[in-house]
Amino acid sequence: MKLLASMLMAAALAAPAFPAFSAGETPATPTKAKPDLVKGEASFAAVCAACHGADGNSAIAANPKLSQQHPEYLVKQLQEFKSGKRNNAVMKGFASMLTDEDMKNIAYWAASKPAKPGFSSDKALVAMGERIYRGGIADRQIAACAGCHSPNGAGIPAQYPRLSGQHADYTVAQLNSFRDGSRANSIQMTQVAAKLNDREIKAVADYIAGLR
Template identity: 65%
Template sequence: MPAAGASGLSAAPPQAASSMPAPGPQAATPAPAAPNAEAPKTAAIKPDPAAGEAKFGTVCVACHGAGGNSGTPANPKLSQQHPEYIVKQLEEFKAGRRQNPIMQGFAAQLTDQDMRNIAAYLGAQQAKPGFAKDKELVTLGEKIYRGGIQNREAPACAGCHSPNGAGIPSQYPRLAGQHADYVASQLVAFRDGIRKNSPQMAAIAAKLNDREIRAVADYVAGLR
């Protein structure tokens, strides 16, 4: 521009015994299946937000600000971001699926536990609000964000990132209040094939021109 209840089935009634004689000896009852040999051997990683705060303070704070509230327009705000999204991006930086020499260097220093700790810490921080700056652009940005561009089959950003920019945990990132400069740079990177770790976003950004990208980015900055 970012569910389990009880079954409704009742037990089947017992079948009536057959009046016909059995044709022969009953087959032996099969032995119970052996336990699944492929079951996970280790428990899921439990995040430690306190350890995440300590690691963030030594590795990330210089660029992303205290509590993830970056004051530099080129560096994204990370506060209140969905932990699953942060972990995914760090993993992809580390693996080289998302290209950024600076972030790849930092991510290479992190273990899986570090990533989950940092993500848990940032997800619990309160994001500071941002502001739209261009009245003309923000009107166009709102139109695209809420309604898309129908004649180019560009979907509304709100469909995935929610009307208020809160995103959807585990699926789509929070955008509300994000720096307009950063959002615009990422949309251009998706459109131009520089950022390749989301084919869905690349396909959407390919439908937007420079002015439309700036407009959406400015509108997103003011969402709250």
């Protein structure tokens, strides 16, 4: 009997320890920490505001408006600046100072700020830009921008960025970068931009600037 008791005790000690759950009960799924908008605002003011505006509405045409942008998209861009997947020496320097938590806080704070509308400036090109944005160019197999970025430029959260009201100069620069390969963090955009000429890029960018 003593031998049997010893064997049972040894087996119990060797058995892996699992938490006990009642019938039908499942382990709790770890919850993701919510973004801290107070910290996000502080980090944005310290790191981002000088170039992108105090509320994310950049007044500098070369720098993008970040307000009301999808936070998942902003986090992805910051991570890719930091890793070097998206090549920009200035942004790499700033992004390298941020943790993933910082990025999340900043992105959700910027997303919470309303975007100020922009304006088209070239009446001669805006009609062409609208045709390309809404319908693409079928005979050259150029897809409509609206298919991914939505007819009003709101984009699709976590997948495609908001474009509505973005500075035309910034959009032109990004399309050129996709076209020449210096920005290579989106295969879809590289393929689209490769088929656009300078006039078409300018037209689309100007239309986007006034889109709302």
